[in-house]
Amino acid sequence: MLGFSKSPWIIHYDASSCNGCDIETLACLTPLYDVERFGVVNTGNPKHADIFLVTGAVNLQSRDVICNIYHQLPEPKVVVAVGACACSGGIFSECYNIAGGVDSVIPVDVYIPGCAARPEAIIDGVVKALGVLEEKHRSMAAIANSIDKTILERAVQADVPEILALQKIAYQSEAEIYGDDSLPALQQSLADMQADFDQMIFLKAVVNGKIIAAVRGRVMGTTGDISRLVVHPYFRGRGLGPRLLVEIERAMPPEVTRFEARTGHKSKRNLESYARHGYTVFKTEQFTPTIQWIFVEKQRK
Numbered sequence: 001m002l003g004f005s006k007s008p009w010i011i012h013y014d015a016s017s018c019n020g021c022d023i024e025t026l027a028c029l030t031p032l033y034d035v036e037r038f039g040v041v042n043t044g045n046p047k048h049a050d051i052f053l054v055t056g057a058v059n060l061q062s063r064d065v066i067c068n069i070y071h072q073l074p075e076p077k078v079v080v081a082v083g084a085c086a087c088s089g090g091i092f093s094e095c096y097n098i099a100g101g102v103d104s105v106i107p108v109d110v111y112i113p114g115c116a117a118r119p120e121a122i123i124d125g126v127v128k129a130l131g132v133l134e135e136k137h138r139s140m141a142a143i144a145n146s147i148d149k150t151i152l153e154r155a156v157q158a159d160v161p162e163i164l165a166l167q168k169i170a171y172q173s174e175a176e177i178y179g180d181d182s183l184p185a186l187q188q189s190l191a192d193m194q195a196d197f198d199q200m201i202f203l204k205a206v207v208n209g210k211i212i213a214a215v216r217g218r219v220m221g222t223t224g225d226i227s228r229l230v231v232h233p234y235f236r237g238r239g240l241g242p243r244l245l246v247e248i249e250r251a252m253p254p255e256v257t258r259f260e261a262r263t264g265h266k267s268k269r270n271l272e273s274y275a276r277h278g279y280t281v282f283k284t285e286q287f288t289p290t291i292q293w294i295f296v297e298k299q300r301k
């Protein structure tokens, strides 16, 4: 944790600012404030960042970019809204193209008011963000230490937003493997998953009240179609995936005599896991120029 608090890596995104808050943010790096001497690093790569600092209100163009950057930051992460526009939409809040403040698309941890926000306030906000980051690290570590107390159970409708957020985090590593984020799991909307919920069996793995893994299955005649087996990246390699796979097979009704699943051709870990559980490949299908689906099956014993 010391490394995070002594040298926070920050990524800055201008959502649609008038540039006032951007200039103040950059002023923090100039010799007068020189936050780099405290170890603060302004990175351009979300995968290296701990803190996501956003200036300006969210408009229809920046909304998707904000979500994209946010999902690429590794967990735990902290979001800081800098200036009145990022906090609430500010003077632009009633414009036809403004969706609102940053919290209209992603959760915000620290709000820095001001128009423009002063560099001293921004530095103070980053220090607060470090406190939040430390707290999130502690809670993740506590969850990891209680992993043996994980409960596997049927999800309820109210779990859908949390499962969708988990799915988007978990599938980032797949998008990286293929250099392609058009995977259906990353594109799924809340309404779409809510519709799925009425027709599928959703299982979740819960520890300390947090959903850290999930899977779903659909009954199609005598076939049980298993999909979206997701484990939070922080909790991988602890046997949650195999446990969920066994549980979803058990949860299928008696008329199901065969299980089917699919994964991408480069997802070696998934393919090995299915093979270990007795699944064999029965067909392949080109999905995009970069992704080929491998379909696996297994007879119920």
Ligand code: SF4
Pocket: 016, 017, 018, 019, 020, 021, 022, 055, 056, 057, 082, 083, 084, 085, 086, 090, 091, 114, 115, 116, 117
């Ligand atoms: S808060 Fe003020 S200075 Fe900052 S982006 Fe909005 S209008 Fe510009």
